[in-house]
Structures are given as structure tokens and as C-alpha cells.
Amino acid sequence: xxxxxxxxxxxxxxxxxxTDAHFxxxxxxxxxxxxxxxxLMEITHxxxxxxxxxxxxxxxxxxxxxxxxxxxxxxxxxxRKVHFACxxxxxxxxxxxxxxxxxxxxxxxxxxxxxxxxxxxxxLLQLRTSYDALTGLPLRRILDESFDAMNAGQEASGLYLMxxxxxxxxxxxxxxxxxxxxxxxxxLALHLEDNVRRSESVYRYGGEEFIILLRAKSDREATAAAExxxxxxxxxxxxxxxxxxxxxxxxxxxxxxxxxPLREVLERADxxxxxxxxxxxxxxxxxxxxxxxxxxxG
Numbered sequence: 639x640x641x642x643x644x645x646x647x648x649x650x651x652x653x654x655x656x657t658d659a660h661f662x663x664x665x666x667x668x669x670x671x672x673x674x675x676x677x678l679m680e681i682t683h684x685x686x687x688x689x690x691x692x693x694x695x696x697x698x699x700x701x702x703x704x705x706x707x708x709x710x711x712x713x714x715x716x717x718r719k720v721h722f723a724c725x726x727x728x729x730x731x732x733x734x735x736x737x738x739x740x741x742x743x744x745x746x747x748x749x750x751x752x753x754x755x756x757x758x759x760x761x762l763l764q765l766r767t768s769y770d771a772l773t774g775l776p777l778r779r780i781l782d783e784s785f786d787a788m789n790a791g792q793e794a795s796g797l798y799l800m801x802x803x804x805x806x807x808x809x810x811x812x813x814x815x816x817x818x819x820x821x822x823x824x825x826l827a828l829h830l831e832d833n834v835r836r837s838e839s840v841y842r843y844g845g846e847e848f849i850i851l852l853r854a855k856s857d858r859e860a861t862a863a864a865e866x867x868x869x870x871x872x873x874x875x876x877x878x879x880x881x882x883x884x885x886x887x888x889x890x891x892x893x894x895x896x897x898x899p900l901r902e903v904l905e906r907a908d909x910x911x912x913x914x915x916x917x918x919x920x921x922x923x924x925x926x927x928x929x930x931x932x933x934x935x936g
Contacts (some may be wrong), residue, residue: 643774646766652695657755659691671731679925681728687721709758716751723747727890731861772820774826777844781849785900788851798860800850800867801907802889805919807846814881820886821878829874833867855894857924861934864891864922868935872920895927 663680668832670681680690687693695716699710703815730736742769768779804810811819823846830840833851841849850867854860868887876883888912894903910925914933917923922935 641807642776643769646762649699650762652699653759656692656695661691661889663692665712669730676822681724687718689895690791700789706761709761713751713754713758716747716754719747729748747904773824773842775827775840777842778844782900785910789896793846795853796855797894798854798891799894799903799907800852800889800891800906802909803915804846805886805888807885810883810885814878814883817884818878818881822844822876822883825874826871826885829871830867831900833870860891860893861886861922863933864889868922884910888914888919889922890914891922891924892926
């Protein structure tokens, strides 16, 4: 399963568990108000929001480098307001000077906190639907949304797009059944993910087609990386029931030039892929911006 897909699931589980814990915290507040037989850090401390279970989970998330940090910061702000409003009510109760304003402030804080949580959950669930349920890989939507930023942020290493198609995949489905075909797709996705660098991304483009964004300084380095993936894939055996299947792929490879749209890069890579299939499959075809193709393997 894709790393990001796992991270989303882990975040959702942690968010739900810590949110449940915060509802329990509200019950603890009521008990404290009734008895006050013990000092509780998550209620009475100046930084109470740092000590409750939800606060501890939230702080752990904020220590990581995350693309959804703005959601977490918004939640943190509202979480702090909930604890502050709670302390204000407790102080007012102690002074026997509780007004409706105190309760209204607490209610407003709770509603703001709940809304911030809901927005984050919607974001995570929408993000999750942008990943393929079969392979766990990000789908075309993620590539569409992130490509311009990745292109603009190119380092000296350079960026290449690799469009690959499993050779004769229809025969796998016809000869062994669609369950075996699904197993082959999962196996290939896992193999590709395990054999690219963390700075590189693998996407399921559709059917038996995949896209990889490679970091490479030159055509030579990019074709070497593509060839390494092609050769290693041919050695992978997928076991599904009584069947053991090996597949190969054909790929079209193109450099991503600064400022050019994804559509243009995909058109070139698709053209190279088509020529690779015409030339016998199981090969890497490199295509330049002027559409000249070169077969580098097969």
C-alpha cells in the first residue's frame, strides 16, 4: 500500500481516537467541577490544552513536516480556546459568579473546535478517494493538482515523466482471470514504489498504465533509472492461487521542461510508448521535445 495512503489512514484513526478522548475529557470536567478532589493537568494547568490526550496527539502531528499543517494549526487554535473557555467557567463557578456569557463562550469554542475537526476530516476523506483502492497509488487527480508545483520546484536534478504500460495484460486476465490480474497490478505497484526514491512518485494512470516522476540530471541518468525498473520488474513473480505470473512493461520517457503543462509531457510520453509497442514491447523509448524518439533497450 502506498506510503501516503497509509499515512492518511493512520491520521484518520488517530484523529478519531483522540477526538473520542476529548469527549471523555468533557465528562472529566463535569466530575472535577462536582468534586474538585484532585488537580488535573488537562483541566487546571495554564497549558491544559497541551496535557489532554487530544493535545498530545495534535502536538505530535505538528512536529512532522506535513502538507496539511494549516488544518492542524486551525484545530490547535480552536482546541486552545475550548480549554480557555472551560477554565473561565470553572473560575466563575468557584467565585459563584457564572453568567450566561461564560456558557455561551464555551459553546462557541466547542462549535468552532468541532467545525475545524469536520473540515479536516472532509479533507482527509477527499484525499483518500484520490488514491486507487486496488493498488493504494495516487490517481491522476493528485498528479493534476501537484504537477505544476513540482515542475516549478525543480531542482538541479531535473524531472522526467515515465508512462508505462504492462505488456499483453489482457492475456493475463483472459488466461488466469481478473483476480490474478488484480494481483499483478498490486504486485507491480508495490515493486515500483519500493524501487523509486522517496523524492519520486508513482501514480496509477488507468487500467494497466502507470506514471512515474523521476528525478534525473540527464537523459542518460533517466534512461538508466527507467531501465533498472524495467529489468527488475521482469524478474518479479506474482503468485495468485495456483498461478505464478511474470510480466514486462513498455515505457515512454520524456523530460519535463520548466513551465510546460502536464498535457504536453503526457502527449510526448504517450507517443513514445506507442512507438515502443510497435517496436516489439518490453523496452524504454526516450522522446525529446522535438518529438525525436530513441529506443534505449529491448
